[in-house]
Amino acid sequence: MTATANAVNVLSAEKLLDHWQGHRRLTRRMIEAFPEDKLFSFSVGGMRPFSEFVMEFLKMAEPIAKGVATGQWVNREDLGTPKTKAELLRLWDQDTVAINALWPTIPAHRFAEVDKAFGQWEGTGINTILYAIDNEIHHRGQGYAYLRALGIEPPQFYDRS
Amino acid sequence: MTATANAVNVLSAEKLLDHWQGHRRLTRRMIEAFPEDKLFSFSVGGMRPFSEFVMEFLKMAEPIAKGVATGQWVNREDLGTPKTKAELLRLWDQDTVAINALWPTIPAHRFAEVDKAFGQWEGTGINTILYAIDNEIHHRGQGYAYLRALGIEPPQFYDRS
Numbered sequence: 001m002t003a004t005a006n007a008v009n010v011l012s013a014e015k016l017l018d019h020w021q022g023h024r025r026l027t028r029r030m031i032e033a034f035p036e037d038k039l040f041s042f043s044v045g046g047m048r049p050f051s052e053f054v055m056e057f058l059k060m061a062e063p064i065a066k067g068v069a070t071g072q073w074v075n076r077e078d079l080g081t082p083k084t085k086a087e088l089l090r091l092w093d094q095d096t097v098a099i100n101a102l103w104p105t106i107p108a109h110r111f112a113e114v115d116k117a118f119g120q121w122e123g124t125g126i127n128t129i130l131y132a133i134d135n136e137i138h139h140r141g142q143g144y145a146y147l148r149a150l151g152i153e154p155p156q157f158y159d160r161s
Numbered sequence: 162m163t164a165t166a167n168a169v170n171v172l173s174a175e176k177l178l179d180h181w182q183g184h185r186r187l188t189r190r191m192i193e194a195f196p197e198d199k200l201f202s203f204s205v206g207g208m209r210p211f212s213e214f215v216m217e218f219l220k221m222a223e224p225i226a227k228g229v230a231t232g233q234w235v236n237r238e239d240l241g242t243p244k245t246k247a248e249l250l251r252l253w254d255q256d257t258v259a260i261n262a263l264w265p266t267i268p269a270h271r272f273a274e275v276d277k278a279f280g281q282w283e284g285t286g287i288n289t290i291l292y293a294i295d296n297e298i299h300h301r302g303q304g305y306a307y308l309r310a311l312g313i314e315p316p317q318f319y320d321r322s
Contacts, residue, residue, distance in 0.1 A: 008269040009170030010177055010287045017167075019291060044205055045309025108169040126171045130180060131319075137295055138318055141302025148206025157299055158292075 013111065016126075017103050020061075020133050021096065022160030027057065027136055028092055029155040030143050036085050044142070044149055053139035054088055055081050060132045062095040064117065065102040068110050068125040073118045174272065177287075178264050181222075181294050182257065183321030188218065188297055189253055190316040191304050197246050205303070205310055214300040215249055216242050221293045223256040225278065226263040229271050229286040234279045 011019075031039065031054060040051045059076045067073040082088045111125040121128065147154040172180075192200065192215060201212045220237045228234040243249045272286040282289065308315040 006173070006175040006178075006265050008174050008272065009172065010174050010272040011170065011172040012167070013169045013171050014167040015287075016171055023295075044306045045312070047306065047309050104167050111169065111171040126176075134184075134298055135318070137298040138302040138305070141299040142306045144299070145205045145208065145303045145306035148208050151206070157296070 013103070013106065013108075016129065017100070020129070021099070023133055023136055023140075024061070024092075024096060024099075026155060026157070026160055027054070027140050028089065029159075030140055030147075031085060031088060031092065033147060033152060033154060034085070034143075035150070035152075038146075038150060039085055039088075040081070040083075042146055042150060044145055047142060050143045050146055051081055051088060053143060054092070055079065056139065057132075057136050058091055058095060060135065062098045062102070064128055064132045065099045065106075067115070067117055068129060069102050069106040071110075071115060073116075075118055174264070174267065174269075177290065178261070181290070182260070184294055184297055184301075185222070185253075185257060185260075187316060187318070187321055188215070188301050189250065190320075191301055191308075192246065192249060192253065194308060194313060194315055195246070195304075196311070196313075199307075199311060200246055200249075201242070201244075203307055203311060205306055208303060211304045211307055212242055212249060214304060215253070216240065217300065218293075218297050219252055219256060221296065223259045223263070225289055225293045226260045226267075228276070228278055229290060230263050230267045232271075232276060234277075236279055 030050070034042075034050055039049065041049055043049050059079060063074050063076055082091065106125070111129075114122060114124050115128070116122045117128045121131075123131070144154045144157075191211070195203075195211055200210065202210055204210050220240060224235050224237055243252065267286070272290075275283060275285055276289070277283045278289045282292075284292070305315045305318075
């Protein structure tokens with residue numbers, strides 16, 4: 001008999017970072033795929049434009065990596081939406097580097113430890129990180145619907161390179 | 162100094178199943194939220210109706226749990242789309258039970274082992290499972306755009322109960 005699954009660990013921190021950054025690379029291609037004006041204005045069904053989803057991701061990703069690493073939750077609520085795609089991509093790339101730098105400083109116990117993210121959302125480090133990733137996939141999926149409604153072929157979902 | 166993160170395991174098989182079934186419960190609420198006719202017909206930008214996304218999830222989830230557990234990849238390509246929401250929900254609930262039953266039979270080594278899912282997609286067990294979850298979040302996000310376009314308030318994304 002081989003060991004059964006329930007107690008086994010299935011994901012290392014290193015692979016989780018790869019997984020997250022793979023999704024962030026796809027989101028970056030989505031930002032690039034939007035025509036500049038539509039990025040900041042177009043939506044379906046009264047939802048926010050894709051630029052505002054991206055701002056939400058920026059307010060979660062690096063601050064969550066930092067919060068899980070340090071226990072300090074930095075609120076970026078006053079981070080204004082840039083006026084150009086280039087500036088949005090610059091913020092994106094800046095956080096890609098920052099998350100990679102923060103990652104190996106996360107103390108091992110913090111993934112399982114319960115904390116209150118941004119002083120509000122109680123959860124383990126791993127659950128808070130998974131929430132950030134899932135939220136990005138979720139709103140990015142809505143962005144795919146925006147691009148389709150605009151007649152634009154979105155990037156391939158399975159390509160995380 | 163506490164241990165840093167890269168090598169640490171961050172997710173157990175048991176928690177991954179909780180996470181997946183939480184997402185599947187949200188997707189179930191999405192199926193319920195669609196008016197019956199719109200579930201099988203409505204879309205944005207020429208995409209598939211939400212029922213077809215659900216069929217895709219059904220063709221991936223339980224077969225992937227089984228494939229990772231056993232190495233046998235059962236193709237459900239000929240599973241036709243039901244004609245009613247009730248039947249779609251019945252298939253959904255059937256697989257919820259089946260996935261829960263399969264899960265503890267997954268041999269521990271299979272999460273890290275590379276296999277060719279459905280004879281086509283090479284990846285570790287964990288990556289194949291994460292792909293199924295991410296794909297569900299992605300297309301469900303598109304379903305949120307459909308509901309918004311229909312003027313229907315979708316279920317809360319954060320509620321996985």
